[in-house]
Amino acid sequence: MRILIVGAGGTGGYFGGRLAEVGRDVTFLVRPERMKKLQSIGLSIHSPFGDAHIETPRLVTTDVLRSKFDLIILSCKAYDLSEAIRGFETAVGPDTTILPLLNGIAHLEILEEKFGPDRVVGGMCFISTALTIDGTIAHINDTHNLRFGERSGETTQRTEKIAESLANAGYDLTLSSKIMQDMWDKWLFITATAGMTCLMRSTVGDYVAAGAAPLALQLLDECTATARAEGFPPGADALGHIRRTITEAGSTLTTSMSRDIERNAPIESKQIVGDMLERAQQIISTPMLTTIYAHLKSYEARRERDSACRR
Template sequence: MRIAVIGSGGVGGIFGAKLAHGGADVTFLARGAHLTAIREQGIQIEGGPEPIRVSPVKATDDPSLIGTVDLVLFAVKLWDTEKVLNQIRPVVAPKTTIISFQNGVLKDTYLRAHYDPGQIMGGVGYVATTIDRPGVIRQTGPMQRLIFGEFDGQRSARGEAFLSACLSGGINAEFSSDILREIWEKFVFLVGLSGTTTTMGVPIGPIRENPQTRSFLLDVMKEVVAVGRANGVALAEDYAERRLELADNVAADMTSSMHHDLQRGNALEVRWLSGGVVELGERVGVPTPLNRAIADILALRQAGSK
């Protein structure tokens, strides 16, 4: 299976490395020092239960050199989405499948605006990683999971082929019959985690232990559930409370990629996370004052400070 990994950071890097380790024909789109290191030393995964080094690997910063592929694993930061979707046109043939494993629920709207909606499958990625140094992805927790599926809920040959490639690479993968619900389920917790850790500047532990901030976290997630349900997504009414139970069971030092980005002076994905909740809530008449507050608090940092 020919796979192009578009965005070779924490998500694309680890899952692309595992796919290549399992025998898939993978090409990484990367840039800068990260690209140089991957070309010279391969790509490495450290910190997880099983360190991986794949070398040599194919990597480039020019999509036109990749050629057309069977599947695009799309994992760039949300602020780069539309620019990169235009750049990868040489990679996408009429039968190419595109799966976004980015954050949020607006991502597939952008994919459908650029490519045939029939080429798009839904995807959700669960993993805690960061680029430790050029060419090296550090896994900071044991969880690594990909969920994907057709938006009509049907099984498909292309989905089965990707599932086989994932399992061969040791990825905990699942072919879902309700991928839209899966995307929103992740969104509920992600918006709560990212919004609170980034605005409060601390990991999840102190937030869940303090009664006032714990209530804030819950109410942020309740807004996401209300917006999802109003948009026709099959989320349980008490799903926010269930996600609060998850927050109680993760490591106390768990934080979010948006928190890391703020600390590093990078651009933030808040426009598509809490800001996305506000946008979708306005469309269906659901008030989202807490997510609006998060988006407003972080507005001056959204573009980054570098």
């Protein structure tokens, strides 16, 4: 199976690098500056599960992408989806399957509208990574799980083939019969953790010490009611895990969105919090989601103003 990984940053570089390490047919679609770096030093992974180095990863840029691929894995940030689509659309052939690993669920409708619903399967991953100054992919937690499946819940010939191509590559792979529920559960987890750590500009343990755990639970209640109304209520185990995570005293947990704010980078505010808020407002009062989204949009407005001043 010919696999195109859209992006070779933390997520795409990790899972794609693991696949390349065991000899799978993997090509990375990258920007020119990332290509230069990877051509110079190769693709390196530093992980508690073992380091890896791909001396000469197979790379391509949008301007020369002509081949068709069997599987396209999207690992870009949600705010880069439109640019990513323009970049990889020439690689979509009559039998191509698109597997997005983006946060939230809004991207599914965008991909369906562009390529048709039959091309798009559900997908998600749990991993925390960062690019170091020298371009190494640093795996900074002890989880590296990739889940995917037909959104209908069926197990089909194509998902079995995809699973065969992605399996036994040094990370945890799950062919899920409930991928949409999995995606919603992750969305609740991210909205609750990112929402609070961004609002409070702190770790979980710090805002718990400040007495803000009830606010975190109020936020989770708003998200949970939304998921139930949409037909994807979290199970007791998933909900219990999120509750414990967002109220754990002494926790040093932070989130990629809060780290992005600290380094004045773009954030997935609309795709994670904004979309949840829009759905929630149709059914319940949303004081926490409304406050958090206003906070994130204020950050983006300041960032845009500062950028305009520099131009």
